Amino acid sequence: MDLEALRELKNEADTKVVLLVLDGLGGAPFRQIGPTELEKAATPNLDRLAVRSVCGLHEPVAPGITPGSGPGHLALFGYDPLRYRVGRGVLSALGIGFDLTDRDVAARGNFATIDADGRVEDRRAGRIPTERNRELVEILREIELPGVEVHVETVREYRFLLVLRGDGLSGEVRDTDPQEVDEAPLDPEPAEPDAERTAELVARFVDEARERLADHRPANGLLLRGFSKRPSWPSFPDVWGVRAAAVAEYPMYRGVARLVGMEVLDSPESTPEKLDLVAERWEEFDFFFVHVKPMDSAGEDGDFERKARLIGEVDGHVPRLLDLGPDVLLVTGDHSTPATLRYHSWHPVPVLLYSPRCRPDRVERFGERACLAGALGPRFPGRSLMPLAMAHAGRLGKYGA
Amino acid sequence: MDLEALRELKNEADTKVVLLVLDGLGGAPFRQIGPTELEKAATPNLDRLAVRSVCGLHEPVAPGITPGSGPGHLALFGYDPLRYRVGRGVLSALGIGFDLTDRDVAARGNFATIDADGRVEDRRAGRIPTERNRELVEILREIELPGVEVHVETVREYRFLLVLRGDGLSGEVRDTDPQEVDEAPLDPEPAEPDAERTAELVARFVDEARERLADHRPANGLLLRGFSKRPSWPSFPDVWGVRAAAVAEYPMYRGVARLVGMEVLDSPESTPEKLDLVAERWEEFDFFFVHVKPMDSAGEDGDFERKARLIGEVDGHVPRLLDLGPDVLLVTGDHSTPATLRYHSWHPVPVLLYSPRCRPDRVERFGERACLAGALGPRFPGRSLMPLAMAHAGRLGKYGA
Numbered sequence: 001m002d003l004e005a006l007r008e009l010k011n012e013a014d015t016k017v018v019l020l021v022l023d024g025l026g027g028a029p030f031r032q033i034g035p036t037e038l039e040k041a042a043t044p045n046l047d048r049l050a051v052r053s054v055c056g057l058h059e060p061v062a063p064g065i066t067p068g069s070g071p072g073h074l075a076l077f078g079y080d081p082l083r084y085r086v087g088r089g090v091l092s093a094l095g096i097g098f099d100l101t102d103r104d105v106a107a108r109g110n111f112a113t114i115d116a117d118g119r120v121e122d123r124r125a126g127r128i129p130t131e132r133n134r135e136l137v138e139i140l141r142e143i144e145l146p147g148v149e150v151h152v153e154t155v156r157e158y159r160f161l162l163v164l165r166g167d168g169l170s171g172e173v174r175d176t177d178p179q180e181v182d183e184a185p186l187d188p189e190p191a192e193p194d195a196e197r198t199a200e201l202v203a204r205f206v207d208e209a210r211e212r213l214a215d216h217r218p219a220n221g222l223l224l225r226g227f228s229k230r231p232s233w234p235s236f237p238d239v240w241g242v243r244a245a246a247v248a249e250y251p252m253y254r255g256v257a258r259l260v261g262m263e264v265l266d267s268p269e270s271t272p273e274k275l276d277l278v279a280e281r282w283e284e285f286d287f288f289f290v291h292v293k294p295m296d297s298a299g300e301d302g303d304f305e306r307k308a309r310l311i312g313e314v315d316g317h318v319p320r321l322l323d324l325g326p327d328v329l330l331v332t333g334d335h336s337t338p339a340t341l342r343y344h345s346w347h348p349v350p351v352l353l354y355s356p357r358c359r360p361d362r363v364e365r366f367g368e369r370a371c372l373a374g375a376l377g378p379r380f381p382g383r384s385l386m387p388l389a390m391a392h393a394g395r396l397g398k399y400g401a
Numbered sequence: 402m403d404l405e406a407l408r409e410l411k412n413e414a415d416t417k418v419v420l421l422v423l424d425g426l427g428g429a430p431f432r433q434i435g436p437t438e439l440e441k442a443a444t445p446n447l448d449r450l451a452v453r454s455v456c457g458l459h460e461p462v463a464p465g466i467t468p469g470s471g472p473g474h475l476a477l478f479g480y481d482p483l484r485y486r487v488g489r490g491v492l493s494a495l496g497i498g499f500d501l502t503d504r505d506v507a508a509r510g511n512f513a514t515i516d517a518d519g520r521v522e523d524r525r526a527g528r529i530p531t532e533r534n535r536e537l538v539e540i541l542r543e544i545e546l547p548g549v550e551v552h553v554e555t556v557r558e559y560r561f562l563l564v565l566r567g568d569g570l571s572g573e574v575r576d577t578d579p580q581e582v583d584e585a586p587l588d589p590e591p592a593e594p595d596a597e598r599t600a601e602l603v604a605r606f607v608d609e610a611r612e613r614l615a616d617h618r619p620a621n622g623l624l625l626r627g628f629s630k631r632p633s634w635p636s637f638p639d640v641w642g643v644r645a646a647a648v649a650e651y652p653m654y655r656g657v658a659r660l661v662g663m664e665v666l667d668s669p670e671s672t673p674e675k676l677d678l679v680a681e682r683w684e685e686f687d688f689f690f691v692h693v694k695p696m697d698s699a700g701e702d703g704d705f706e707r708k709a710r711l712i713g714e715v716d717g718h719v720p721r722l723l724d725l726g727p728d729v730l731l732v733t734g735d736h737s738t739p740a741t742l743r744y745h746s747w748h749p750v751p752v753l754l755y756s757p758r759c760r761p762d763r764v765e766r767f768g769e770r771a772c773l774a775g776a777l778g779p780r781f782p783g784r785s786l787m788p789l790a791m792a793h794a795g796r797l798g799k800y801g802a
Contacts, residue, residue, distance in 0.1 A: 001463040001483060009466070052433065056779075359429040359437065359739070359748050361779075362770055375749070375773055377780045380464075387465030391747040398745055399462050400469035400482065401492045 003078060003234045006387060006396070010241040015327035015393040017242070018278070018288045019076060021253075022314060023069075024296030026057075026336025026349040026368065030304045037295070037304055037339060038350060039367040041311035045318040046331065046366040049354050055363040056376025057348035058385060060335055066346045072334030073256045077236055077289075078386030086259065087171060087228020092161045094255025098153055100230040105169045105198060107224040109152075109160040110177065111136060112185075114210075114221035120181050124158040125219040133160060136219055143208045145201050155251075162205070162224060169229075170195035173202055177223035185223055202227070235261030236287075240390050245281060247274050248291035257289055271313070275320050282324055299337030307339050327393045328355045330385060331366070348379050355392035404479060404635045407788055407797070411642040416728035416794040418643070419679070419689045422477060423715060424470075424654075425697030427458075427737025427750040427769065431705045438696070438705055438740060439751060440768040442712035446719040447732065447767040450755050456764040457777025458749035459786060461736055467747045471495075473735030474657045478637055478690075479787030487660070488572060488629020493562045495656020499554055501631040506570045506599060508625040510553075510561040511578065512537060513586075515611075515622035521582050525559040526620040534561060537620055544609045546602050563606070563625060571596035574603055576626035586624055603628070636662030637688075641791050646682060648675050649692035658690055672714070676721050683725055700738030708740050728794045729756045731786060732767070749780050756793035 027037035034040075060067040060075040061082065070091050071081030089106030100106060111133065113122035128136075133154045140152040140160075148166030155161055172195040176185045188202040202224065213220050237244050238261070246257030249267045258264050265281065268274060271292055278288050292314055298307035321329060331354075336347040350371045361375035372378045376388070390396045428438035435441075461468040461476040462483065471492050472482030487495075490507030501507060512534065514523035529537075534555045541553040541561075549567030556562055573596040577586045589603040603625065614621050638645050639662070647658030650668045659665050666682065669675060672693055679689050693715055699708035722730060732755075737748040751772045762776035773779045777789070791797045 001466060005483070356433055357429070357742065359427075359769060360433075361773055373773065375458075375779055377778065380780065384464035387463070388747070389465075391465035391467065396465055396467065396747070398467045398469050400472035400487070401489060401496075 001387065003239050006078070007234060007239045009397045009399060010239070011395050011397040012241060013394040015395060016282070016286055016325070017328040017330070017389050017393050018290065018321060018326045019330045019389070020290050020321065021073070021076060021292065022295055022311065022331070022333050023291065023293045024299045024335060024337030024344065025311070025333025026338070026345070026347050027299065027307065028336070028338035028340050028345070028347060030340060036368050037299070037307040038311055039369065040308040041315065043312060043315040043366055045315045046352060047364065049318065049322070050352055050363050050366045050370070052360050053352045053354040053363070054358045054361050054376050055350070055352050055366065055371040055374030056380060057368065057371050057378050058332065058351050058376070058380050058382040059348050060382040063379065064346050066344050067335040068344070069252050069334060070256055073253060074260070075382030076332070076334060076385060077260050078239070078383050079233070079260065080383050084231070084233055086231060088226025089161070089171070089228045090230055090259070091252065091255055092155060092226065093163060094259050095251030096153055096155055096161060097251065097254065098151070098161060098163065100163070101165065102230065102232075103167060103169065104163050104165045105171050105173070105227055105229055107162045108226045109162050110223045111158045111160065111219035112221045112223050113218040114185070118184050120178060120183055120185060120221070120223070122218060123177070123181065123223060127157050128219050130154060130156045132219070133157065136213065136216060139212050140209055142212070143205055145204060148201060150205065158219070164198070164201060168197065170198045171227050171229040173199045173227040175225035176206060177225040185221065188224065233260065237261050240287070240386070240395060242286035242395070243284065244287040244289070245285040246289045246291070247277055248289070250291070250293055253291045262289060271317050272320070275317055278321070279324060296337045299339050300342055302339050302342040304339035328353065328389045330389050332385070349382070351376060351385065353385070353388060353392065357392045357394070402788065404640050407479070408635060408640045410798045410800060411640070412796050412798040413642060414795040416796060417683070417687055417726070418729040418731070418790050418794045419691065419722060419727045420477060420731045420790070421722065422474070422690065422692050423696055423712065423732070423734050424692065424694045425700045425736060425738030425745065426712070426734025427739070427746070427748050428700065428708065429737070429739035429741050429746070429748060431741055437769050438700070438708040439712055440770065441709040442716065444713060444716040444767055446716045447753060448765065450719065450723070451753055451764050451767045451771070453761050454753045454755040454764070455759045455762050455777050456751070456753050456767065456772040456775030457781060458751050458769065458772050458779050459733065459777070459781050459783040460749050461783035464780065465747050467745050468736040469745070470653050470735060471657055473783075474654060475661070476783030477733070477735060477786060478661050479640070479784055480634065480661065481784050485632070485634055487632065489627025490562070490572070490629040491631055493556060493627070494564065495660060496653045497554055497556055497562060498652040498655060499552070499562060499564065501564070502566065503631060503633070504568060504570065505564050505566045506572050506574070506628055506630055508563045509627045510563050511624045512559045512561065512620035513622045513624050514619040515586070520585050521579060521622070521624070523619060524578070524582060524624060528558050529620050531555060531557045533620070534558065537614065537617060540613050541610055543613070544606055546605060549602060551606065559620070565599070565602060569598065570630070571599045572628050572630040574600045574628040577607060578624035578626040586622065589625065631660070634661065638662050641688070641787070641796060643687035643796070644685065645688040645690070646686040647690045647692070648678055649690070651692070651694055654692045663690060672718050673721070676718055679722070680725060697738050700740050701743055703740050703743040705740035728758070729754065729790045731790050733786070750783070752777055752786065754786070754789060754793065758793045758795070
């Protein structure tokens with residue numbers, strides 16, 4: 001059921017929903033046998049909770065598809081990532097808290113090293129420090145273009161954000177990043193006729209930037225990609241009828257939450273402090289998205305044991321969350337990041353949905369293999385989770401008489 | 402696969418399918434732990450049958466969506482309730498057994514209290530008794546409109562049905578019900594140009610009704626909504642190639658069965674008598690929809706024990722049904738009605754599909770938790786059931802060479 005139809009069914013209720021996202025939660029057995037990271041982790045609290053919950057495994061995007069962080073989170077928020085697509089430029093802007101208007105076109109920029117023949121020598125300009133990035137951004141900010149405002153913002157290290165603001169701009173401009181070294185940067189081509197003027201403005205920006213950066217090797221050039229405009233989607237608070245808060249410290253997750261209309265709180269880094277914040281603001285919101293990052297990083301580092309340990313640490317804070325008395329607590333990930341693969345993966349992600357209104361299944365611990373027998377099923381679309389959560393919170397009305 | 406495509410595959414066969422619907426069958430544990438109503442019920446016959454069947458749980462509409470009775474049954478009959486939508490006016494007519502023709506536009510009506518300034522004071526006219534409703538309906542029946550027949554029928558309390566019958570009428574007329582008190586009733590606006598004449602006729606009906614009801618406070622006005630025409634859908638007998646009979650005594654279920662083209666038999670109330678009727682008419686039909694209502698009512702009353710007992714009673718009649726030698730017996734519900742929630746719910750509904758042609762799974766009793774391990778899956782779309790039943794009855798041919 002799509003968001004427009006779900007919005008018609010929303011019900012007012014005085015209930016609270018918590019979505020606890022353990023980034024990259026899903027894993028795989030070390031050396032093909034034995035337990036996964038989650039199965040290895042000591043999770044007595046989640047195991048006890050599983051007995052009173054419905055469990056399963058979700059696929060954030062589609063079977064076999066490895067989700068990026070954006071699509072992974074959109075699915076959790078109920079947005080079909082195949083329908084609701086966000087350009088990288090927009091994600092970049094949201095990620096640093098840059099407030100995009102409807103007149104903006106955003107692109108993700110890399111400072112890059114260009115060789116004497118005009119070819120890309122290093123796509124990341126030797127990973128210059130963020131402080132150097134700031135100095136270079138000051139230089140780029142001096143560029144003026146006719147009829148539009150130019151905004152340039154530091155992201156970090158070699159990454160920056162370019163935003164052109166003006167009337168009639170289009171996001172349909174092709175990347176200048178060739179994605180390979182020893183290739184020359186590409187011209188910003190319009191991908192549709194309406195984008196011609198925008199492409200010309202970008203070309204002019206790129207030319208001016210090259211001149212101004214010429215003496216700043218290794219950051220003597222730049223690459224742009226993901227030109228895009230802010231999409232206008234149904235907002236999360238409107239669709240579900242909730243006051244929604246995001247507790248996340250990383251720009252990407254804050255950005256996606258902001259994109260769907262959540263209020264993004266000023267978040268601490270540690271999980272216990274995040275839960276303190278949730279407790280403090282408990283009365284002000286109906287929905288809390290709490291994002292916990294480190295297990296994903298451990299997975300990407302290939303550190304099986306650390307990932308398992310970090311999951312166990314979060315488990316220790318679960319009673320604290322339950323003490324708040326949520327009507328629904330969803331615990332899952334936005335994708336899998338098996339330490340054995342050191343990368344995001346397509347493997348379905350374990351889910352636990354606890355609610356006093358649920359019909360518990362027979363799953364008695366929280367782990368990938370145990371969840372296979374759960375009531376939610378072994379491989380269901382991630383976007384089904386939010387309607388299920390809202391139903392359990394008494395926030396979705398009856399369809400038809 | 403949609404009904405048009407399924408129709409292409411239908412196969413003639415001399416086989417019988419019985420769909421036994423236990424209304425509101427699905428439940429939930431009492432006080433969050435222990436068995437559900439069905440798990441508590443004594444169901445030795447269904448349990449024995451489960452061993453030779455395929456089982457699972459279906460979602461009639463979509464994940465998290467609580468089905469009304471109409472959508473719940475449409476799903477069981479193979480119609481996607483999100484695609485095959487019935488207007489509230491039509492449902493209202495079906496609910497009281499009013500036989501709609503193709504020339505009819507139906508609307509759901511409320512008697513309402515209108516204040517001295519012409520604004521809605523009470524959308525339900527103080528919930529007048531049904532007897533009073535009948536008197537007021539007699540008054541409304543005196544209204545004459547040019548070129549159309551006016552039918553007004555009591556539903557109950559403050560609710561009535563309005564049907565205009567004539568050529569060229571449209572259901573695309575907007576509600577006059579503002580859904581709020583202190584607002585004036587809205588004019589019946591045409592939602593498309595073809596509906597202008599219908600909207601004018603409705604406006605005239607409303608004006609005349611106000612005059613005639615003026616002295617009948619609290620029922621001194623009326624509100625209309627859900628203008629709709631009987632939809633023209635692929636018919637059940639045509640899609641599946643079966644002579645289909647409905648055995649149901651409640652108007653709503655009789656109405657939905659009639660809407661999809663089943664022959665609605667004059668049904669007794671008790672389950673054994675219903676099965677007598679099925680036995681009597683066994684040779685005349687290929688498909689029987691048998692509807693059993695009381696467990697839903699027990700669920701809505703919050704009576705866990707009664708619901709369990711009623712399920713057990715139906716179980717006692719299962720051997721009788723099997724004695725008729727159906728090629729397929731489907732036992733399921735149109736939605737869940739957990740006694741703990743006292744209302745329809747989104748929880749998946751257990752299904753048992755028995756056929757000599759099935760490949761039995763390992764489910765050894767009929768209950769929500771047992772069905773999770775079934776071959777049909779823990780959460781599949783209800784509209785898949787009818788193709789599965791017809792396949793098991795040898796009534797669906799091969800797709801492609």
